[in-house]
Amino acid sequence: MFFAMHFPFLFLALTLTAGILFSSLLSPSLQSLVPASIASLVCAWISFFLFRKIKLSLIFILLTTFLLGSSFYTYREKKYEENTLHKFQASSYADFYGTLYKSPSKSQNRDFLFIKVEKISYLNKEEKISGNLRVSVLHTSESSPLFDLYVHDRVKVSAKITSFKGFRNFNKPSMNIYLKSLNIHNRAFAKSPLLVEKLNSEKNFSPLRLISIFRQKLQQKIEIYFSGPEKNSISPQGAVLEALLLGERGRIDESTTRSLQKSGLYHLFAISGAHIAIISFLFFSFFKVLRIPTRLSYLLLMLFLVFYAFLVEGRPSVLRATIMTLAFLLGKLMWRNV
Structure with missing residues (x-):
């Protein structure tokens, strides 16, 4: 209890992680977790403000954090599984209408489009369906690359839903877990870039x-x-x-x-914290050569790191490293001894 009193954020992080792990293993119902979280929070409030039991209130706060982590994971899983695009299946090609939420990703023989789907046209019927779709578009050396598609472009793609079946041991196929971690609800396949049509023509400068x-x-x-x-x-x-x-x-x-x-x-x-550290060192050294004031160097470096995090489109490892570096630099701007 001594360590919990002196390092509260450490124990909050541990109990939150434990709650997420608990839900991933046992899959409790959201209907039981939410009332339990509220009851635990009320008990923590009563213990602290009415009875002045600090240690008891801390135990209830940790329990509340555990239940909140479990509730968040359960809610996210339920929302993903009940998504209309995730449930959508089709045996032939369908037309998907939506907006690109990431730049096209390139491979040796195909490009990948990441579309926030708004509606689907299938068997002469239109249906409003929302969700994130990854489309694999085959190309050859003679076909035009998808260099003219950018984030927030509205597109229409004729593609076929790809089965989620894959290699497995005892759990779900690894591809399912990978797509879920990226919040991609389904994946599809298009055999030519000619099946990709850009719909909007207006200028968007977001x-x-x-x-x-x-x-x-x-x-x-x-x-x-x-x-x-x-x-x-x-x-x-x-x-x-x-x-x-x-x-x-x-x-x-x-x-x-x-x-x-x-x-x-x-x-x-794999762009990660090492890249962010190298970039920070090179830029800060360059600013020193130019004799830019230290505090201004911190600010310029923070702006560049934010830009770079968006340039690589929010990869988790880059986001973690960028957030920690920004917190350190912000501390150096506000206080000297960090």
Whole structure:
């Protein structure tokens, strides 16, 4: 109890994690968790304000945090499983209408579109369905790449829903778990870029769209300076540069991937805290050379890190590292000894 009193946030984080783990293993009902959370919170309030039992109130607060973590996980699972797009199944091609919420992701023989679906046209019937859809679009060396699609573009894609069946041991297929972690409710397949149609023509200059345009232009420049032997292809050096800058590892060829895995360097191409630390060091050193005041350097670095986190489109490892770095730099701006 002594440690809980002196390190409350540590124990709150541990009990929240324990609640999430509890729900992932036992799947309790949301109807029982919510009243229990409210009752535990009321008990904590009564213990502290009426009876002045600090230790007892702390126990109830920890119990409330546990139940809130369990409730949050259960609610998220229920919402995902009951999503209309997740339930949607079709044996043939359907037309999906929606908005891109991420830039297209590129691989060696296909592109991936991430669409926030608004409605579906199937068997001459339109139905309003919401959810996040990942569409795999096959392409060849002769087909045009999807470089003219950006975040917030409205699109129509003719695609076929892909089955969620996959390799498994005793649990759900790993692809299901991966898609759920990305909040992708379903996935589909289109055999040609010709089945992708851009609907909106008006200009949209939202910050996310501007960053998406910059990202696509950067990828185009990499393709120009590191072009491959085929049309619209990229050299192994360009694919490695693209992975280091943007975290796009889909166009690294198999031989390069095997070499990196054997050498133990493949993890460097997953943008994470190490990249944020290197970027922070290089930029701060550059600002020092230019003799920019320290506090202004902190502020400029914070702005760039926010921009970079959006440029790589919110990868979890980058978000964690960026948030921690921003908290440290903000502390340096507000106080000196951090």
